[in-house]
Amino acid sequence: MRFDKDPDVDRQESMILQAELRDHLAPKSVAILGCGGLGSNCAAMLVRTGVLHLTLVDFDTVEAENLNRQEYFLDQVGLPKVEALAATLWRIDEAVDVRTIDGCIDADGLLSMVVGADVIVEAVDAAETKAMIMQVCTRELPDTPLVAASGLAGYASANQIETIHLADKVWVAGDLVSDVRDGHALVASRVMTTAAHQANAVIRILLGLDIV
Protein backbone atom coordinates (compact mmCIF):
# COMPACT_ATOMS: atom_id res chain seq x y z
CA MET A 1 0.00 0.00 0.00
CA ARG A 2 1.31 3.41 -0.92
CA PHE A 3 0.85 6.34 1.38
CA ASP A 4 0.50 9.37 -0.87
CA LYS A 5 -0.96 12.51 0.63
CA ASP A 6 -1.36 16.05 -0.55
CA PRO A 7 1.48 17.97 1.13
CA ASP A 8 -0.63 21.13 1.12
CA VAL A 9 -2.56 20.48 4.31
CA ASP A 10 -3.53 22.70 7.23
CA ARG A 11 -2.34 22.10 10.78
CA GLN A 12 -5.41 20.16 11.90
CA GLU A 13 -5.23 17.83 8.93
CA SER A 14 -1.52 17.30 9.39
CA MET A 15 -2.19 16.20 12.98
CA ILE A 16 -4.62 13.62 11.64
CA LEU A 17 -2.06 12.54 9.08
CA GLN A 18 0.49 12.16 11.88
CA ALA A 19 -1.84 9.71 13.60
CA GLU A 20 -2.42 7.85 10.32
CA LEU A 21 1.32 7.72 9.79
CA ARG A 22 1.88 6.19 13.21
CA ASP A 23 -0.95 3.67 12.65
CA HIS A 24 0.68 2.60 9.41
CA LEU A 25 4.17 2.30 10.87
CA ALA A 26 3.27 0.73 14.22
CA PRO A 27 2.98 -2.90 13.02
CA LYS A 28 6.17 -2.74 10.97
CA SER A 29 9.40 -4.33 12.11
CA VAL A 30 12.94 -3.03 11.57
CA ALA A 31 16.20 -4.83 12.36
CA ILE A 32 19.13 -2.56 13.20
CA LEU A 33 22.54 -4.16 12.86
CA GLY A 34 24.93 -2.12 14.98
CA CYS A 35 23.93 0.31 17.73
CA GLY A 36 26.70 2.90 17.55
CA GLY A 37 26.36 6.38 16.10
CA LEU A 38 24.23 5.29 13.17
CA GLY A 39 22.11 2.59 14.76
CA SER A 40 21.31 4.29 18.06
CA ASN A 41 20.26 7.55 16.44
CA CYS A 42 18.35 5.81 13.64
CA ALA A 43 16.47 3.69 16.18
CA ALA A 44 15.43 6.72 18.21
CA MET A 45 14.19 8.51 15.09
CA LEU A 46 12.20 5.48 13.96
CA VAL A 47 10.50 5.11 17.35
CA ARG A 48 9.73 8.84 17.49
CA THR A 49 8.08 8.46 14.06
CA GLY A 50 5.99 5.46 15.06
CA VAL A 51 7.90 2.25 14.31
CA LEU A 52 7.16 0.04 17.32
CA HIS A 53 8.92 -3.26 16.56
CA LEU A 54 12.70 -3.17 16.55
CA THR A 55 15.48 -5.72 16.72
CA LEU A 56 18.72 -4.24 18.06
CA VAL A 57 22.03 -6.06 17.53
CA ASP A 58 25.41 -5.05 18.97
CA PHE A 59 28.18 -6.74 20.93
CA ASP A 60 29.58 -3.63 22.59
CA THR A 61 29.12 -1.71 25.83
CA VAL A 62 28.57 2.02 26.20
CA GLU A 63 31.81 3.94 26.73
CA ALA A 64 32.28 7.58 27.72
CA GLU A 65 33.85 8.41 24.36
CA ASN A 66 30.66 7.25 22.59
CA LEU A 67 28.63 10.08 24.08
CA ASN A 68 29.84 12.68 21.56
CA ARG A 69 27.68 11.15 18.82
CA GLN A 70 25.70 8.15 20.04
CA GLU A 71 22.25 8.11 21.66
CA TYR A 72 23.52 7.18 25.14
CA PHE A 73 23.97 9.00 28.43
CA LEU A 74 26.53 9.24 31.22
CA ASP A 75 24.54 6.98 33.54
CA GLN A 76 24.57 4.24 30.87
CA VAL A 77 28.36 3.93 30.59
CA GLY A 78 29.29 0.28 31.09
CA LEU A 79 25.91 -1.13 30.05
CA PRO A 80 25.50 -3.30 26.96
CA LYS A 81 24.52 -0.95 24.14
CA VAL A 82 21.42 -2.93 23.20
CA GLU A 83 20.20 -2.82 26.81
CA ALA A 84 20.90 0.89 27.18
CA LEU A 85 19.30 1.74 23.85
CA ALA A 86 16.19 -0.32 24.59
CA ALA A 87 15.79 1.59 27.87
CA THR A 88 16.06 4.90 26.02
CA LEU A 89 13.53 3.80 23.39
CA TRP A 90 11.06 2.84 26.14
CA ARG A 91 11.49 6.35 27.57
CA ILE A 92 10.40 7.70 24.16
CA ASP A 93 7.48 5.29 23.73
CA GLU A 94 6.62 2.70 26.35
CA ALA A 95 4.71 0.67 23.74
CA VAL A 96 7.81 -0.12 21.71
CA ASP A 97 8.56 -3.83 21.34
CA VAL A 98 12.34 -4.29 21.38
CA ARG A 99 14.19 -7.53 20.76
CA THR A 100 17.82 -7.23 21.83
CA ILE A 101 20.73 -9.38 20.69
CA ASP A 102 23.95 -8.74 22.61
CA GLY A 103 26.40 -10.38 20.26
CA CYS A 104 28.67 -10.14 17.25
CA ILE A 105 27.28 -9.96 13.74
CA ASP A 106 28.67 -12.76 11.59
CA ALA A 107 27.57 -14.47 8.40
CA ASP A 108 26.42 -17.62 10.19
CA GLY A 109 24.12 -15.87 12.64
CA LEU A 110 22.96 -12.94 10.56
CA LEU A 111 19.77 -14.42 9.15
CA SER A 112 18.43 -15.41 12.56
CA MET A 113 19.04 -11.84 13.74
CA VAL A 114 16.96 -10.23 11.02
CA VAL A 115 14.19 -12.82 10.68
CA GLY A 116 10.79 -11.21 10.22
CA ALA A 117 12.09 -7.70 9.63
CA ASP A 118 10.32 -5.57 7.04
CA VAL A 119 13.50 -3.54 6.57
CA ILE A 120 17.11 -4.17 7.61
CA VAL A 121 19.41 -1.29 8.61
CA GLU A 122 23.16 -1.83 8.27
CA ALA A 123 24.75 0.43 10.88
CA VAL A 124 28.05 -1.24 11.69
CA ASP A 125 31.51 0.30 11.75
CA ALA A 126 33.87 -2.03 9.84
CA ALA A 127 33.90 -1.97 6.03
CA GLU A 128 34.38 -5.75 5.92
CA THR A 129 31.25 -6.28 8.02
CA LYS A 130 29.27 -3.84 5.90
CA ALA A 131 30.22 -5.81 2.77
CA MET A 132 29.35 -9.12 4.47
CA ILE A 133 25.93 -7.85 5.55
CA MET A 134 25.17 -6.60 2.04
CA GLN A 135 26.29 -9.89 0.50
CA VAL A 136 24.36 -12.15 2.86
CA CYS A 137 21.17 -10.07 2.97
CA THR A 138 20.96 -9.55 -0.80
CA ARG A 139 21.72 -13.21 -1.50
CA GLU A 140 19.48 -14.81 1.16
CA LEU A 141 16.78 -12.14 1.58
CA PRO A 142 16.58 -10.50 -1.85
CA ASP A 143 13.06 -9.20 -1.25
CA THR A 144 13.83 -7.50 2.07
CA PRO A 145 14.93 -3.88 1.69
CA LEU A 146 18.36 -3.07 3.11
CA VAL A 147 19.39 0.46 4.08
CA ALA A 148 23.15 0.70 4.52
CA ALA A 149 25.57 3.55 5.24
CA SER A 150 29.01 4.41 3.94
CA GLY A 151 31.03 7.60 4.22
CA LEU A 152 30.13 9.72 7.23
CA ALA A 153 33.44 10.52 8.92
CA GLY A 154 34.91 14.00 9.24
CA TYR A 155 33.26 17.41 9.25
CA ALA A 156 32.96 18.21 5.55
CA SER A 157 29.71 19.72 4.32
CA ALA A 158 26.66 17.77 5.40
CA ASN A 159 25.27 18.52 1.94
CA GLN A 160 27.58 15.81 0.60
CA ILE A 161 25.56 13.20 2.45
CA GLU A 162 22.83 11.65 0.34
CA THR A 163 20.87 8.44 -0.12
CA ILE A 164 21.61 6.50 -3.29
CA HIS A 165 19.89 3.50 -4.84
CA LEU A 166 22.67 0.93 -5.13
CA ALA A 167 20.83 -2.21 -6.23
CA ASP A 168 17.36 -3.72 -6.49
CA LYS A 169 16.47 -3.51 -2.76
CA VAL A 170 19.59 -1.76 -1.45
CA TRP A 171 20.02 1.90 -0.58
CA VAL A 172 23.13 3.55 0.88
CA ALA A 173 23.29 6.76 2.92
CA GLY A 174 26.46 8.80 3.31
CA ASP A 175 28.97 10.62 1.14
CA LEU A 176 30.30 7.17 0.11
CA VAL A 177 33.99 8.07 0.52
CA SER A 178 34.84 9.61 3.93
CA ASP A 179 36.56 6.70 5.68
CA VAL A 180 37.21 6.75 9.40
CA ARG A 181 40.38 4.78 8.68
CA ASP A 182 41.76 7.82 6.84
CA GLY A 183 42.00 9.58 10.19
CA HIS A 184 38.76 11.53 10.00
CA ALA A 185 37.01 12.15 13.31
CA LEU A 186 33.48 10.95 13.86
CA VAL A 187 31.41 14.11 14.42
CA ALA A 188 27.86 14.04 15.76
CA SER A 189 26.47 16.35 13.09
CA ARG A 190 27.52 14.17 10.13
CA VAL A 191 26.91 10.87 11.90
CA MET A 192 23.40 11.94 12.87
CA THR A 193 22.73 13.38 9.40
CA THR A 194 23.57 9.99 7.91
CA ALA A 195 21.45 8.21 10.53
CA ALA A 196 18.59 10.57 9.65
CA HIS A 197 18.98 9.69 5.97
CA GLN A 198 18.76 6.02 6.92
CA ALA A 199 15.70 6.55 9.11
CA ASN A 200 13.98 8.58 6.39
CA ALA A 201 14.69 5.89 3.81
CA VAL A 202 13.24 3.24 6.15
CA ILE A 203 10.10 5.30 6.72
CA ARG A 204 9.61 5.88 3.00
CA ILE A 205 10.12 2.16 2.28
CA LEU A 206 7.55 1.24 4.94
CA LEU A 207 5.10 3.73 3.43
CA GLY A 208 5.64 2.35 -0.07
CA LEU A 209 7.12 5.59 -1.36
CA ASP A 210 10.01 6.10 -3.74
CA ILE A 211 13.24 6.43 -1.75
CA VAL A 212 15.33 8.70 -3.93
Add this chain to the structure above:
Amino acid sequence: MIVDVALFASLSGFHTHEGQGHTRQYDLASGTTIADVISLLGLPDQPRIVFVGGIHAEETSELHAGERLAIFPPVAGG
Protein backbone atom coordinates in the same frame (compact mmCIF):
# COMPACT_ATOMS: atom_id res chain seq x y z
CA MET B 1 29.66 -8.63 -25.83
CA ILE B 2 28.67 -5.25 -24.40
CA VAL B 3 28.33 -5.00 -20.59
CA ASP B 4 27.57 -1.91 -18.49
CA VAL B 5 29.98 -1.51 -15.57
CA ALA B 6 29.14 0.87 -12.71
CA LEU B 7 31.92 1.77 -10.28
CA PHE B 8 30.86 3.67 -7.17
CA ALA B 9 32.63 6.03 -4.78
CA SER B 10 36.43 5.72 -4.72
CA LEU B 11 36.37 3.17 -7.56
CA SER B 12 34.96 5.61 -10.11
CA GLY B 13 38.46 6.67 -11.16
CA PHE B 14 39.32 3.16 -12.30
CA HIS B 15 37.22 3.29 -15.47
CA THR B 16 39.39 2.99 -18.55
CA HIS B 17 37.55 5.70 -20.45
CA GLU B 18 35.66 8.93 -19.84
CA GLY B 19 31.90 9.13 -19.55
CA GLN B 20 28.97 10.41 -17.54
CA GLY B 21 28.05 9.19 -14.06
CA HIS B 22 29.11 5.88 -12.55
CA THR B 23 28.56 3.68 -15.59
CA ARG B 24 30.58 2.93 -18.74
CA GLN B 25 30.08 0.36 -21.47
CA TYR B 26 32.77 -2.28 -21.98
CA ASP B 27 33.16 -4.70 -24.89
CA LEU B 28 34.22 -7.95 -23.24
CA ALA B 29 35.05 -11.39 -24.55
CA SER B 30 32.45 -14.10 -24.11
CA GLY B 31 33.05 -15.99 -20.88
CA THR B 32 34.49 -12.99 -19.01
CA THR B 33 33.90 -13.28 -15.27
CA ILE B 34 33.40 -10.53 -12.72
CA ALA B 35 36.84 -11.32 -11.33
CA ASP B 36 38.28 -10.80 -14.82
CA VAL B 37 36.73 -7.32 -14.94
CA ILE B 38 38.09 -6.49 -11.49
CA SER B 39 41.53 -7.54 -12.69
CA LEU B 40 41.18 -5.71 -16.02
CA LEU B 41 40.32 -2.47 -14.24
CA GLY B 42 42.99 -2.93 -11.56
CA LEU B 43 40.57 -2.44 -8.68
CA PRO B 44 42.26 -2.36 -5.26
CA ASP B 45 41.97 -5.27 -2.87
CA GLN B 46 39.44 -3.84 -0.42
CA PRO B 47 36.00 -4.79 0.90
CA ARG B 48 33.43 -4.56 -1.87
CA ILE B 49 29.97 -5.72 -2.84
CA VAL B 50 29.15 -6.81 -6.36
CA PHE B 51 25.75 -6.78 -8.08
CA VAL B 52 24.64 -7.91 -11.51
CA GLY B 53 21.29 -6.55 -12.57
CA GLY B 54 20.70 -5.30 -9.06
CA ILE B 55 21.22 -8.70 -7.43
CA HIS B 56 24.31 -9.81 -5.50
CA ALA B 57 26.65 -11.96 -7.59
CA GLU B 58 29.76 -13.97 -6.81
CA GLU B 59 32.98 -12.74 -8.39
CA THR B 60 33.42 -16.10 -10.11
CA SER B 61 30.20 -15.56 -12.08
CA GLU B 62 30.35 -15.13 -15.84
CA LEU B 63 28.90 -11.98 -17.33
CA HIS B 64 26.48 -11.95 -20.25
CA ALA B 65 25.71 -9.44 -22.98
CA GLY B 66 23.48 -6.61 -21.86
CA GLU B 67 24.03 -7.12 -18.14
CA ARG B 68 24.92 -4.35 -15.71
CA LEU B 69 27.73 -5.01 -13.26
CA ALA B 70 27.91 -2.68 -10.24
CA ILE B 71 30.76 -2.65 -7.73
CA PHE B 72 30.54 -0.71 -4.47
CA PRO B 73 33.31 -0.35 -1.84
CA PRO B 74 31.88 0.41 1.62
CA VAL B 75 34.12 2.47 3.90
CA ALA B 76 34.45 2.27 7.68
CA GLY B 77 32.47 4.36 10.15
CA GLY B 78 29.24 3.78 11.96
